[in-house]
Amino acid sequence: QVQLQESGPGLVKPSQTLSLTCTVSGGSISSGASYWSWIRQQPGKGLEWIGYIHHSGNTYYNTSLKSLVTISMDTSKNQFSLKLTSVTAADTAVYFCARLYGDSFDFWGQGTLVTVSS
Amino acid sequence: EIVLTQSPATLSLSPGERATLSCRASQSVSISLAWYQQKPGQAPRLLIYDASNRATGIPARFSGSGSGTDFTLTISSLETEDFAVYYCQQRTNWLTFGGGTKVEIK
Numbered sequence: 001q002v003q004l005q006e007s008g009p010g011l012v013k014p015s016q017t018l019s020l021t022c023t024v025s026g027g028s029i030s031s032g033a034s035y036w037s038w039i040r041q042q043p044g045k046g047l048e049w050i051g052y053i054h055h056s057g058n059t060y061y062n063t064s065l066k067s068l069v070t071i072s073m074d075t076s077k078n079q080f081s082l083k084l085t086s087v088t089a090a091d092t093a094v095y096f097c098a099r100l101y102g103d104s105f106d107f108w109g110q111g112t113l114v115t116v117s118s
Numbered sequence: 119e120i121v122l123t124q125s126p127a128t129l130s131l132s133p134g135e136r137a138t139l140s141c142r143a144s145q146s147v148s149i150s151l152a153w154y155q156q157k158p159g160q161a162p163r164l165l166i167y168d169a170s171n172r173a174t175g176i177p178a179r180f181s182g183s184g185s186g187t188d189f190t191l192t193i194s195s196l197e198t199e200d201f202a203v204y205y206c207q208q209r210t211n212w213l214t215f216g217g218g219t220k221v222e223i224k
Contacts, residue, residue, distance in 0.1 A: 047154075047162065047205055047215040063119070063212070096161055103209040104152035106173065108161035 002027040004097045004109035012091075012116050018084040022097030022109060029078050030055045035100040036080045038071060040093040041111075048093075052100055053080055087116045120144050122206050122216035130224040137193040139219045141206035146186045150210045153182055153191045156218075157202045165204075166191065196221070 008020035022036070029036055037052035051061035053071045061069050065084070073080040084091060092115050098105040121144040131137055141151065149169040154162035164173040166182035169189060179194040193200055201223050206216040 046218050047207075049213045049215065052213075060212075098161075100209075102167060103150045104164055104167040104173075104207065105154075105162070106164050106167075108163075111161050 002099055002107040004099065004107060006095060006097050006109045006112040008112065008114070010113060010115060012087055012114060013118050014088055014116055015086055018082070018087050018091060018114055018116070020082045020095055020097075020112065020114070022080050022082075024078045024080070024099075027099075028075075029073055029080060030075050033101060035060075036071075036073065037098045037100045037105065038082045039096045039098055039105070040091075041096070042090070042093045050082065050084075050095075089116050092116045120147060120208055120211045120214055122208060122214055124204075124206060124216035124219045126219060127217070128220045128222060130222050131196055132224045133196050133198055135196050137191075137196055137200070137221055139191040139193075139204055139221075141184075141189040141191070141216050143187045143189075143208060145211070147208040147210040149185050150208055151182075151184070151189050152207045153180075154205045154207065155200075155202045156205065162205060193221075198223075 003025045005023045012018045035052040038050040051071050053059045068085050070083040094111040096111045098108040123142045125140045151169045153166040156162040170182045181192045183190050203218045203220045205218050
């Protein structure tokens with residue numbers, strides 16, 4: 001059973017960089033069929049896909065966030081990470097990491113709330 | 119970008135009733151459509167993938183149908199634990215989610 005766990009600061013100041021890490025257990029992020037993903041949910045809103053990374057290193061980002069987002073991975077630690085630059089209050093959200101297998105997300109982390117505030 | 123429109127926004131039903139949720143895509147996604155259930159304070163849970171396949175451990179009362187642009191999630195007889203928000207998602211053209219349908223107790 002694959003498990004994912006997000007970690008990182010719960011509070012980020014406006015204009016700074018949001019950094020989160022997702023630790024995967026019960027499976028390898030080097031598995032060829034999986035894409036490792038970030039999704040967020042603003043308070044009271046729906047789900048927004050941010051992007052995902054394949055173990056080959058290929059990344060795919062939501063075009064609305066592309067210039068601000070970087071997703072990377074550390075296979076030695078079985079982790080992948082999200083960096084979102086120049087954050088504003090609109091980036092306040094619960095951030096989920098998830099595994100994309102085929103065309104759907106089959107395993108999710110519990111989510112972590114990140115608040116952007118001075 | 120493919121836009122997914124879910125309807126209705128809210129569905130008020132009683133336990134034991136049948137729930138029918140709709141997801142319409144702005145262009146064809148073939149069968150590349152998934153459904154998720156989300157309860158307050160929890161991560162979404164995959165219910166249906168590839169339009170009609172139940173994910174592991176999902177009860178048989180959940181079923182999905184459709185192809186192209188029109189999809190339906192049906193809950194044949196609502197249990198109390200089924201009252202939640204449901205999202206559809208496609209990956210044919212980038213990746214998008216619908217806005218959600220809240221199934222609430224009447």
